[in-house]
Amino acid sequence: MKKDDPCTGVCQFDNRTGWCAGCGRTMSEIKAWRKMTPYRRTALSRELQRRIQQVTKQDIR
Numbered sequence: 001m002k003k004d005d006p007c008t009g010v011c012q013f014d015n016r017t018g019w020c021a022g023c024g025r026t027m028s029e030i031k032a033w034r035k036m037t038p039y040r041r042t043a044l045s046r047e048l049q050r051r052i053q054q055v056t057k058q059d060i061r
């Protein structure tokens with residue numbers, strides 16, 4: 001894993017949202033990560049923490 005890659009090695013996907021429980025990205029976002037512009041990576045990175053929190057809240061319920 002590279003330092004700018006948000007992957008945590010968990011790779012478990014939420015069936016409802018399609019987000020990874022480890023990094024918060026969708027499968028298509030994971031595949032496109034290396035080709036994304038720095039601007040797009042930064043914008044997505046800001047969104048990922050919210051996604052992870054939402055997925056973990058669903059698991060608790």
